[in-house]
Amino acid sequence: MSKTKELARHKRDRTWMWIQLLPVMLVLTVLFGGALVLGVAQSLGFAPWFGVNTFPDFSYFGALWGDSFFWRSLGLTLYYAIAATLISLVMGVLLALALVRSFPSKSLYKYLYKLPLMIPYTVGIALAVIMLGNGGMLSRLMAFAGFIDDPSQFPQILKTHMGWGIIAVYVWKQTPFVALTIYAVLLGVGRETEEAAAILGANKRQVFFQVTLPQILPGIISSTLIIFAFNIGAFEAPFILGGGFPDTLPVVAWRYFNDADYTLQLQGMATVVSIALVAGVILYSYLAFYRRYERRIGRH
Amino acid sequence: MTAVQLKGVRKDFGGFTAISNIDLDIRSGELVALLGPSGCGKTTTLRMIAGLEVPSDGQILFDGKDVSEVAVQKRNVGMVFQRYALFPHMTVEKNVAFGLKVRGTDKAEIEQRLEDILDVVQLQQFRHRFPAQLSGGQMQRVAIARTLITNPSVLMMDEPLANLDTKLRGEMRRFIRDLQQRLGITTIFVTHDQIEAMELADRVAVIFDGKLAQYDAPDALYKRPGSIDIADFMGATNVFEAMIRGKTATAPFGSLAFATDATDGPAHVMLRGEAIDLHLAEPPETQNQIRGRVSAREFFGANITYTVACGDAQIQVIEQSRRMVDLDQEVWLTIPPDRIWIIQN
Ligand SMILES: Nc1ncnc2c1ncn2[C@@H]1O[C@H](COP(=O)(O)OP(=O)(O)O)[C@@H](O)[C@H]1O
Ligand SMILES: [Mg+2]
Numbered sequence: 001m002s003k004t005k006e007l008a009r010h011k012r013d014r015t016w017m018w019i020q021l022l023p024v025m026l027v028l029t030v031l032f033g034g035a036l037v038l039g040v041a042q043s044l045g046f047a048p049w050f051g052v053n054t055f056p057d058f059s060y061f062g063a064l065w066g067d068s069f070f071w072r073s074l075g076l077t078l079y080y081a082i083a084a085t086l087i088s089l090v091m092g093v094l095l096a097l098a099l100v101r102s103f104p105s106k107s108l109y110k111y112l113y114k115l116p117l118m119i120p121y122t123v124g125i126a127l128a129v130i131m132l133g134n135g136g137m138l139s140r141l142m143a144f145a146g147f148i149d150d151p152s153q154f155p156q157i158l159k160t161h162m163g164w165g166i167i168a169v170y171v172w173k174q175t176p177f178v179a180l181t182i183y184a185v186l187l188g189v190g191r192e193t194e195e196a197a198a199i200l201g202a203n204k205r206q207v208f209f210q211v212t213l214p215q216i217l218p219g220i221i222s223s224t225l226i227i228f229a230f231n232i233g234a235f236e237a238p239f240i241l242g243g244g245f246p247d248t249l250p251v252v253a254w255r256y257f258n259d260a261d262y263t264l265q266l267q268g269m270a271t272v273v274s275i276a277l278v279a280g281v282i283l284y285s286y287l288a289f290y291r292r293y294e295r296r297i298g299r300h
Numbered sequence: 301m302t303a304v305q306l307k308g309v310r311k312d313f314g315g316f317t318a319i320s321n322i323d324l325d326i327r328s329g330e331l332v333a334l335l336g337p338s339g340c341g342k343t344t345t346l347r348m349i350a351g352l353e354v355p356s357d358g359q360i361l362f363d364g365k366d367v368s369e370v371a372v373q374k375r376n377v378g379m380v381f382q383r384y385a386l387f388p389h390m391t392v393e394k395n396v397a398f399g400l401k402v403r404g405t406d407k408a409e410i411e412q413r414l415e416d417i418l419d420v421v422q423l424q425q426f427r428h429r430f431p432a433q434l435s436g437g438q439m440q441r442v443a444i445a446r447t448l449i450t451n452p453s454v455l456m457m458d459e460p461l462a463n464l465d466t467k468l469r470g471e472m473r474r475f476i477r478d479l480q481q482r483l484g485i486t487t488i489f490v491t492h493d494q495i496e497a498m499e500l501a502d503r504v505a506v507i508f509d510g511k512l513a514q515y516d517a518p519d520a521l522y523k524r525p526g527s528i529d530i531a532d533f534m535g536a537t538n539v540f541e542a543m544i545r546g547k548t549a550t551a552p553f554g555s556l557a558f559a560t561d562a563t564d565g566p567a568h569v570m571l572r573g574e575a576i577d578l579h580l581a582e583p584p585e586t587q588n589q590i591r592g593r594v595s596a597r598e599f600f601g602a603n604i605t606y607t608v609a610c611g612d613a614q615i616q617v618i619e620q621s622r623r624m625v626d627l628d629q630e631v632w633l634t635i636p637p638d639r640i641w642i643i644q645n
Pocket of ligand 1: 313316318336337338339340341342343344345
């Protein structure tokens with residue numbers, strides 16, 4: 001076949017490929033990209049359906065970012081998200097490490113730990129209310145066992161800005177997720193490199209930090225990205241279990257959207273865009289940091 | 301240099317017995333092959349010596365001292381895994397230096413020994429590569445270097461040649477043999493290939509079904525297998541039922557005089573194909589003469605294998621390819637009495 005003919009065929013193949021991809025691209029562009037563009041436009045004052053069109057208008061962001069409550073909300077949002085992510089990560093990795101070793105009734109545990117993954121968030125939140133609230137199961141049990149005189153003396157776990165309840169629900173749900181991800185990665189990695197390291201004289205800590213961890217790092221990175229992105233945008237848990245004003249940013253946005261004054265919708269959209277910006281910056285730096293690490297050890 | 305001893309070692313995995321009872325004496329500086337079919341327990345035996353598995357029963361001794369309580373990290377053994385188990389996130393250099401680094405050896409010494417060992421395994425030019433960028437033979441040499449740099453008292457290799465192509469296999473075989481002779485390190489290697497075991501090892505331990513079947517020097521194992529199974533595994537083809545009386549074995553194709561000791565009664569007689577002479581005319585010596593007809597011929601380049609039908613029996617004769625005997629030709633076989641082996645059990 002001559003070169004030009006082959007080139008033409010190659011071009012035809014590519015065109016055909018793009019045509020096949022078109023429906024998916026269209027859906028993605030309209031649903032995702034379109035919504036994003038519209039959201040940003042709206043936060044900048046473009047909402048003719050409300051009779052508002054002052055585009056481009058940075059006053060919504062100005063008002064939002066100029067207020068100290070926004071920064072306190074942001075702080076809370078980040079605190080819950082980061083704390084829950086870190087705790088889930090450590091517990092999930094430990095759980096996964098335990099699961100690749102053999103121990104009695106392992107198959108039972110392998111089912112048990114996945115349970116929270118199948119239970120909806122709202123049920124988890126309800127469980128937290130029943131278990132951790134004042135007058136909840138835990139407080140009654142403590143009172144019954146004589147640790148405290150009365151269930152009301154039980155320390156406040158829910159509805160405080162320490163956010164123990166919120167973090168507990170996130171951790172309860174996300175530890176199994178991390179464990180599942182890392183467990184799969186560990187199965188792929190196998191035990192042999194760990195065994196080789198041990199024979200070469202490495203102790204348990206050296207084996208973990210120098211052999212196991214670097215090999216499961218990609219799994220750790222991807223699972224933290226997913227749970228952190230979820231945590232920073234999650235709404236139900238902080239809404240129900242949070243300590244009230246100042247709320248986390250998703251709750252703030254929700255309040256704006258539900259305000260009788262519909263022009264506050266634009267303020268709400270500015271809040272949403274702010275969340276996206278913060279999340280984006282954090283996730284991007286995290287990835288960039290990881291890439292730099294990979295380059296440093298020479299993998300890329 | 302360390303002598304290794306297994307005394308009544310047994311290993312159960314749950315209800316399954318992988319090793320039922322193994323006694324093995326490996327002298328200091330010896331090169332021993334564990335030979336057996338897949339699944340017979342070779343890897344498990346190595347893993348117990350390394351300390352990765354704990355024997356369910358029995359003892360493992362290094363230089364006469366029980367090492368049951370000695371942790372993997374402290375046994376100072378070396379192991380080259382079947383699939384090498386290189387650290388994929390480390391360069392060749394870092395892989396090789398790992399053992400010294402975790403032991404806290406000082407930098408200058410690590411540097412020195414790294415250079416030495418990279419020279420030995422000829423990996424200098426690949427030192428900055430990752431395992432994924434190496435060929436099978438190179439990965440294997442990294443695995444060997446990574447182990448040798450720690451000066452292990454026992455070196456173990458699990459199927460070191462199984463994953464290499466034929467040409468590389470020969471090269472690696474010589475490399476391992478030379479290295480072992482130069483360093484004099486007690487070495488145990490696993491293989492399921494009897495040729496490889498015989499070529500490399502000082503002694504071969506044949507393992508069947510978690511039991512030590514025979515432990516002998518290669519030529520003894522080849523010429524004097526202890527059972528039909530071992531004979532079969534060592535590639536023997538001419539094994540026939542026979543009746544022993546005095547120094548005569550009566551087989552389907554006739555009577556044979558033999559030199560070895562045997563008790564009267566039923567047994568098997570084994571004739572090594574290369575020990576049989578094939579004559580085109582009736583030879584003058586009448587002892588151990590078998591008459592037959594060539595029924596098949598296989599040409600292997602340097603050798604030819606003839607199958608000779610002697611009555612109901614088919615006897616295989618291996619001869620150098622100096623001539624070609626025609627099919628259907630009438631022939632006379634002779635075999636010296638001292639090349640006949642009797643298997644009794
Ligand atoms: N961790 C284990 N759990 C259960 N069975 C095992 C385990 N390791 C090995 N076995 C079994 O023990 C037998 C011997 O295995 P192995 O030592 O790997 O054989 P080989 O190396 O000779 O091929 C096999 O039947 C194998 O299935
Ligand atoms: Mg094996």
